[in-house]
Amino acid sequence: MDLGLWPRVRKVYGDWGYRGLRGFLEALGLELEVVAHPYAGVRGVWVREGEEVPELPRVEGFKPLPKRWVVERTFAWLGRNRRLSKDYEQHPSVSEAWLYLGMLRLLVKRLARAA
Template identity: 80%
Template sequence: MLAGMDLSLWPRVRKLFVDWGYRGLKETASSLGLELEVVARPYAGVRGVWVREGAEVPEIPRERGFKPLPKRWVVERTFAWLGRNRRLAKDYEENPGVSEAWVYLGTLRLLVRRLARAV
């Protein structure tokens, strides 16, 4: 995935925020000069604790309620805003350039609404 990327197209990209499933790409990213930050919950991967019979079970701290993950929440929120546009709710376009144009139009719509509210 990263190995075939032409990073000259994105000269300002220095850091990648990835989900827990992409944590194995750290070496590949560092060889390309990129910093990879894995965004995950602090208790990811913890399903239970093995203890000997009769031993005391350690308490695993868990946070209650909704806690948005840093940086990932920004991306999820943006996709939700773009999904409110009828043409961006589903990906029916065959040409990626058309999809890109609709994303630009969707973000333009968001910005115009924000400017109209500010006046």
């Protein structure tokens, strides 16, 4: 995989399900930070055979996860654009272009408000 398009990328944030990619990303020179709830599910914790069950305190109420909250908020901002609310495009490059336009619109609106 060529990372020439993103030379400044050093860290990748992933959900709990992407833990298995840690070795692959390290081979590319990237660091994986897993963003997960302080507890793993409502019914209990899944562990592999032979592993010890961790002591996980339950947290009452809503508690946003630090990095995941930023990603979800960004997706919500992009979802306000009618064209980005659903994935209509057949080619990934067209979807990418619409994402750039959506973020550009958001940034221009912020700059106009600040001026």
